[in-house]
Amino acid sequence: MADALLRMENLQRHYTTPAGVVKALDGVSFEIHEGERVILLGPSGSGKTTLLNCLSALDSPTGGTYRFLGEEVPRNQSEKMTSFRRENIGYVFQFFNLLQDLTVLENILLIQELAGKKDPARAKELLGLVGLEAEVDRFPGEISGGQQQRVAIARSIAKRPTLLLGDELTGNLDTETSNKVMEALVSACQQESITSVFVTHDEGLVKYATRVIRIDSGKIVSDEQVSSDKKA
Ligand SMILES: Nc1ncnc2c1ncn2[C@@H]1O[C@H](COP(=O)(O)OP(=O)(O)O)[C@@H](O)[C@H]1O
Ligand SMILES: [Mg+2]
Numbered sequence: 001m002a003d004a005l006l007r008m009e010n011l012q013r014h015y016t017t018p019a020g021v022v023k024a025l026d027g028v029s030f031e032i033h034e035g036e037r038v039i040l041l042g043p044s045g046s047g048k049t050t051l052l053n054c055l056s057a058l059d060s061p062t063g064g065t066y067r068f069l070g071e072e073v074p075r076n077q078s079e080k081m082t083s084f085r086r087e088n089i090g091y092v093f094q095f096f097n098l099l100q101d102l103t104v105l106e107n108i109l110l111i112q113e114l115a116g117k118k119d120p121a122r123a124k125e126l127l128g129l130v131g132l133e134a135e136v137d138r139f140p141g142e143i144s145g146g147q148q149q150r151v152a153i154a155r156s157i158a159k160r161p162t163l164l165l166g167d168e169l170t171g172n173l174d175t176e177t178s179n180k181v182m183e184a185l186v187s188a189c190q191q192e193s194i195t196s197v198f199v200t201h202d203e204g205l206v207k208y209a210t211r212v213i214r215i216d217s218g219k220i221v222s223d224e225q226v227s228s229d230k231k232a
Contacts, residue, residue: 004031005069005163005195006055012063013050013218024050025061026218032163037189038197039209047218048199052167055197056089057081069162090161090194092169092185096148098140104151105136111158126154129191130184146177150184157192164189164196175204182208 013025024047032038042048053059054066060075067073068088074080098107108123127136130150140148149169156164166185170178186208189196198205206212206226214222 003070005034005036007031007067008054008064009066010064011051011054011061011066013047013054013059014062023218025054027064028215028218028220029064030213030220030223032195032197034195035193035210036195037186037208037210039205039212040197040199040215041201041203041206041212042215043201046216048201048215049167050218051215052165052197052199055163056091056165057084088162090156090159090164092149092152092156092164092166094168094171096140096145096152098148098151098155100140103137103139104132104143107140107151108155108158111155115159123154123158126158126188127151129188130154144177146173146180149173149177149181153181153185153188157188157194160192161194164194166196166198168200169198170200170202170205178202178205 008031009029011025011028012023015022015024028051040048040051050059054061057073058081060081065072068084074084099110102110104127105120105123108126109118109120112118112123124133124136127133130153132147132150132154135143135147140151143151170181173181182205185196188194210227211223211225213220
């Protein structure tokens, strides 16, 4: 098998609190290969957000190793961590975070501009990938929550991240809308060959993964391939 995109070994994230040490991550080991779509599932307080924050180098582990494309991921040095994130990580937020004064298309153009490459044709193509070709000139306030989340997905892949992450990204959508958002997400990841890890406590999202990792009390309790899903 090809080298892993990323590998965590015996990763730990302990918090020291007045009440004692909280082992939010307590020896987590796994590797992820290119093209995988991982759902990280676990009850509230199991360590999902902590793990995602370590994956994105928003937070630093207190023990163990984390390598990304063969290199140790920077820790405790905000500048190097920031450039690691900028170069490699895309993120879909639970609360969309779209700019309300810009149209759907302008929200994508802005991200391209910040990345140094404005490309309206590509921006429209990305919005087409998530089924929003008819909404490009509308404002976020004029479209539904599910549509706004699809704009946020198009925006998150505009810079072609190596790894796309999301934390409870359907957390405030109803089931039908969640399914539409996840379908758009899966098709966009497949089209753009993006590896992804999505955190949720919702068993209903398992069907969108190629692999499901379950976590409880800071430890992985199961890790299974659920579909091979190789793009033709
Ligand atoms: N900054 C922090 N200080 C102390 N404990 C924390 C902190 N952040 C998270 N924790 C604890 O770590 C554990 C895992 O939290 P979290 O990763 O947010 O879980 P999840 O996202 O699965 O709900 C919980 O027990 C939580 O209370
Ligand atoms: Mg969480």
